[in-house]
Amino acid sequence: MQVNPVMATEVDPVVLRVTDGCVELGGRPVLRGVDLTVTAGEVVAVLGANGSGKSTLVRTVLGLAPLRRGSVELFGAPVDRFRDWRRVGFVPQRVTATAGVPASVWEVVASGRLAHRPLVGPMRRRDREATRDALEAVGLADRARDGVATLSGGQQQRVLIARALAGRPELLVLDEPTAGVDLAQQDAFAGILGRLVERGTTIVLVAHEMGPMEPLVGRTVVMRDGRIAYDGAPLESFEDVPHAHAHHPPRPAVDYSPALAVPLDRATSPDEEHPS
Amino acid sequence: MSYLAYDFVQRALIAAFVTGLAAPAVGTYLVQRRQALMGDGIGHVAVTGVALGLVTNTSPTVTAVVVAIAGALVIEVVRQRGGASGDIALALLFYGGIAGGVFLTGLADQSATTLNTYLFGSITTVDIGDLWVTGGLAVVVVAVAVGLAPRLFAVAQDPEFAKVAGIRVTAYNVLVSVLAAVTVTVAMRTVGLLLVSALMVVPVATAQQLTRAFRDTLLLAMALGTAASVGGLLVSAEIDVAPGATIVLLALAGFAAAWPVGAWLRRRRRVTAPFAAPVLAREEPHTVVPEEHEHAHGPDCGHPAIVHGDHVDYVHDGHRHAPHGGHYDEH
Ligand SMILES: Nc1ncnc2c1ncn2[C@@H]1O[C@H](COP(=O)(O)OP(=O)(O)O)[C@@H](O)[C@H]1O
Ligand SMILES: [Mg+2]
Ligand SMILES: [Zn+2]
Numbered sequence: 001m002q003v004n005p006v007m008a009t010e011v012d013p014v015v016l017r018v019t020d021g022c023v024e025l026g027g028r029p030v031l032r033g034v035d036l037t038v039t040a041g042e043v044v045a046v047l048g049a050n051g052s053g054k055s056t057l058v059r060t061v062l063g064l065a066p067l068r069r070g071s072v073e074l075f076g077a078p079v080d081r082f083r084d085w086r087r088v089g090f091v092p093q094r095v096t097a098t099a100g101v102p103a104s105v106w107e108v109v110a111s112g113r114l115a116h117r118p119l120v121g122p123m124r125r126r127d128r129e130a131t132r133d134a135l136e137a138v139g140l141a142d143r144a145r146d147g148v149a150t151l152s153g154g155q156q157q158r159v160l161i162a163r164a165l166a167g168r169p170e171l172l173v174l175d176e177p178t179a180g181v182d183l184a185q186q187d188a189f190a191g192i193l194g195r196l197v198e199r200g201t202t203i204v205l206v207a208h209e210m211g212p213m214e215p216l217v218g219r220t221v222v223m224r225d226g227r228i229a230y231d232g233a234p235l236e237s238f239e240d241v242p243h244a245h246a247h248h249p250p251r252p253a254v255d256y257s258p259a260l261a262v263p264l265d266r267a268t269s270p271d272e273e274h275p276s
Numbered sequence: 277m278s279y280l281a282y283d284f285v286q287r288a289l290i291a292a293f294v295t296g297l298a299a300p301a302v303g304t305y306l307v308q309r310r311q312a313l314m315g316d317g318i319g320h321v322a323v324t325g326v327a328l329g330l331v332t333n334t335s336p337t338v339t340a341v342v343v344a345i346a347g348a349l350v351i352e353v354v355r356q357r358g359g360a361s362g363d364i365a366l367a368l369l370f371y372g373g374i375a376g377g378v379f380l381t382g383l384a385d386q387s388a389t390t391l392n393t394y395l396f397g398s399i400t401t402v403d404i405g406d407l408w409v410t411g412g413l414a415v416v417v418v419a420v421a422v423g424l425a426p427r428l429f430a431v432a433q434d435p436e437f438a439k440v441a442g443i444r445v446t447a448y449n450v451l452v453s454v455l456a457a458v459t460v461t462v463a464m465r466t467v468g469l470l471l472v473s474a475l476m477v478v479p480v481a482t483a484q485q486l487t488r489a490f491r492d493t494l495l496l497a498m499a500l501g502t503a504a505s506v507g508g509l510l511v512s513a514e515i516d517v518a519p520g521a522t523i524v525l526l527a528l529a530g531f532a533a534a535w536p537v538g539a540w541l542r543r544r545r546r547v548t549a550p551f552a553a554p555v556l557a558r559e560e561p562h563t564v565v566p567e568e569h570e571h572a573h574g575p576d577c578g579h580p581a582i583v584h585g586d587h588v589d590y591v592h593d594g595h596r597h598a599p600h601g602g603h604y605d606e607h
């Protein structure tokens with residue numbers, strides 16, 4: 001990447017920027033005209049009901065969902081030309097961390113170092129140290145040699161968190177990392193996030209409910225139906241959005257789409273009913 | 277073992293050795309992606325490749341490599357596009373491959389025996405040219421599968437995470453497909469096209485009965501595959517059947533032997549796994565066991581002793597008893 005010598009001296013605080021982000025999945029708009037800017041050191045919570053587009057938003061930010069319109073920039077570079085992936089950590093929304101062949105906890109967490117490693121060759125000392133630190137941070141250091149499949153769901157979620165931490169990212173994106181994790185472990189997780197925040201890590205955290213992570217959050221974004229419905233001071237729940245409820249009187253639930261009718265449907269409609 | 281002195285047996289043994297190493301190496305990644313049958317699909321498509329070679333009087337090895345790679349790429353594209361129809365599209369490709377192969381062989385006026393040597397392997401047909409091609413391809417396959425293991429592992433384990441780690445996921449998926457196609461061709465002369473998938477998958481299934489880590493599974497599967505391949509070839513030379521059958525039966529025997537051991541290991545691991553310690557440093561509820569004990573629980577009292585946080589619980593009659601002062605606590 002070319003660096004303008006004048007620009008290089010001043011720090012650009014924008015870590016990620018989505019401009020007019022529109023995403024279609026399966027032929028339906030899932031993200032519609034989303035604008036979002038996150039600057040270095042911010043801790044942003046993304047809240048919203050199931051299916052409101054939270055996962056799609058973070059996947060778009062990371063270049064995993066194709067944009068229909070608009071643009072995404074990571075650390076100042078368009079996401080499809082961004083190459084500095086070691087600055088980014090990702091905890092995908094997942095139920096398990098297993099695949100068709102057994103893998104040890106160590107191996108899964110160590111794969112978080114790949115952006116730092118050359119194409120071939122063994123792990124170097126700093127890779128092993130970072131992997132071990134990440135395992136300690138989530139309290140799984142003693143399970144390093146165990147198979148991932150033998151861990152409980154909450155522990156597997158912690159493995160995925162450790163994998164993202166192992167890369168020591170500047171931007172950490174987490175998609176519902178505490179789903180299915182009990183309250184005590186959520187407390188422990190909030191502790192981990194707190195230490196990252198002190199280090200200046202930028203965090204985008206998708207959550208259903210804030211729980212013990214609430215005091216860490218500096219800003220809340222609420223998604224509704226593929227749009228950003230709220231962007232401002234922290235909220236405890238997406239139901240707290242001011243003026244969250246409809247400004248329009250409720251409309252009768254009628255779907256009028258004649259183009260989608262098929263012959264057999266028509267035969268059962270009242271005015272064309274005929275005994276056969 | 278006088279037959280070992282024959283040149284053709286020695287060539288076949290070398291071919292079996294490299295095949296035994298390469299097939300499970302690629303098979304491990306296919307199993308990890310839950311595509312255990314992909315090798316089978318490529319094998320079926322490669323039948324058409326062999327037949328093309330027979331019809332045109334060119335080397336069946338070369339035409340098989342080309343057609344197998346093309347078939348593997350089509351399968352990968354179908355997999356990427358996904359959807360319910362993907363399964364059907366693959367089935368069409370498999371059947372088309374084998375039917376086309378049999379049809380073309382008939383056109384070429386070749387006897388079924390010629391095609392059979394490719395379908396189920398043969399120890400008499402590995403000539404020196406085949407051996408160089410097979411050996412060279414196998415070395416490349418093993419070098420890539422082992423050398424790039426960390427990346428290939430990450431891509432198969434979690435493609436989205438791999439992409440965010442800056443790995444070109446599509447390129448690595450195509451690479452695995454090409455490796456699988458090349459492996460099918462490498463294995464064609466020994467196990468044969470119809471059974472090659474077994475040598476890619478069965479050693480992996482056997483290895484994972486005994487292992488917990490990916491790396492261990494990969495290496496053990498390669499060792500088991502080599503043993504089955506070389507052993508099966510020797511048996512087939514002895515009793516004069518197609519080597520594919522004896523190799524696969526030997527691999528399956530290995531699985532049958534490992535399965536009870538694996539079941540026992542898994543059960544043992546589950547039973548001896550530590551009880552979850554409380555995450556918060558709050559006290560365990562203090563419930564004194566009311567009953568008297570006839571013996572003191574201890575290292576060799578015979579009851580399973582399971583680690584629980586900073587102490588040990590003794591398990592019996594559905595209870596967990598932790599020694600505390602002069603009594604036991606119910607945990
Ligand atoms: N691959 C896909 N194909 C079609 N529709 C999808 C796909 N992924 C998600 N969707 C749809 O997009 C909407 C938003 O999904 P998602 O971003 O996962 O929501 P959230 O994470 O907020 O629960 C949902 O209505 C979902 O059904
Ligand atoms: Mg989601
Ligand atoms: Zn006892």
Ligand SMILES: [Zn+2]
Nearest residue numbers: 584589598607
């Ligand atoms: Zn106890």
Ligand SMILES: [Zn+2]
Nearest residue numbers: 569590597604
């Ligand atoms: Zn007792």
Ligand SMILES: [Zn+2]
Nearest residue numbers: 562600604605
């Ligand atoms: Zn007590």
